Amino acid sequence: MENEEKVMTGEESLRIISEMINKTKFDIRQGSFYLLFWGWLIFVCSLSEFLLKKFAGVGHSYYVWLLVIPGVFVSMLYGFITGRKAKVRTYTGMLYMWIWLGFFIAAMVLFIVHSKSMYSVAPYILLMAGLPTFISGFLIKFKPLIAGGICFWVIALAIFFAGTDTYSLGTSIAMLLGYLIPGYMLKNRVDHDAV
Amino acid sequence: MTRFKELDPILHSQLRLAVVSLLIGIEMAEFTYLREQTGATAGNLSIQITKLKEAGYIEVTKKFRNNYPQTLCSITKLGRQKFAEYVNDLKDYLNPDQK
Numbered sequence: 001m002e003n004e005e006k007v008m009t010g011e012e013s014l015r016i017i018s019e020m021i022n023k024t025k026f027d028i029r030q031g032s033f034y035l036l037f038w039g040w041l042i043f044v045c046s047l048s049e050f051l052l053k054k055f056a057g058v059g060h061s062y063y064v065w066l067l068v069i070p071g072v073f074v075s076m077l078y079g080f081i082t083g084r085k086a087k088v089r090t091y092t093g094m095l096y097m098w099i100w101l102g103f104f105i106a107a108m109v110l111f112i113v114h115s116k117s118m119y120s121v122a123p124y125i126l127l128m129a130g131l132p133t134f135i136s137g138f139l140i141k142f143k144p145l146i147a148g149g150i151c152f153w154v155i156a157l158a159i160f161f162a163g164t165d166t167y168s169l170g171t172s173i174a175m176l177l178g179y180l181i182p183g184y185m186l187k188n189r190v191d192h193d194a195v
Numbered sequence: 196m197t198r199f200k201e202l203d204p205i206l207h208s209q210l211r212l213a214v215v216s217l218l219i220g221i222e223m224a225e226f227t228y229l230r231e232q233t234g235a236t237a238g239n240l241s242i243q244i245t246k247l248k249e250a251g252y253i254e255v256t257k258k259f260r261n262n263y264p265q266t267l268c269s270i271t272k273l274g275r276q277k278f279a280e281y282v283n284d285l286k287d288y289l290n291p292d293q294k
Binding site for chain 2: 089
């Protein structure tokens, strides 16, 4: 930026304003990490549960879900490290964080309420996960994520009526459509923009 | 006598306008972020930030992170209001017939 005493024209003022406002857009990379991390984790857990139960006849196949516990810590650690490194806090970034934190708290409450009937929790979790996904899609103006949120709701409804046997397979498909595909598309867009 | 309302002299300066335009869309920014985005020298930026702070347009908070000093800037309510007025005055200035 040049010496501040230089006389500015109205056009120059407008150019500076629009140029600077464009620089403060939310860094969408923050979004793709969580989508891919949680997408893969839940995808692996739900598909493993389905395969172990269906083809290996393992009775306690739901134990694979214990992998979610270290996942929460990894997620928190990533958030803590990136938060400390961040030089700027955008309103969109903060809103993004609070929406997902709200979902996490609501999911914990749901797990406690359903602690004696965990097998029935899948449609409700998908129903809730659809909301932050859908809103995040609008926040970062990314249609695949909006579609991902809708997929969660459609699959939640479908597995609710199809019965508990379809819950783990339905969750895997939901992760693929709701998190992994939009997550990779988002990552590719970021990499492409960075070139 | 000019028929235009005079543009706010605090904001009608390249670097100060750039800083306020950056801060308008974000909750908080580090001094180093503002320096990177505006391409200004640390000395010049520091002077302009002080002027904006003295005018009450921005708030400056000093903290320590990993034993290093950290300067955080955010826009105030007055700063927001003055920026909106500046943009309106600028519109009148650029399109006087629309008034």
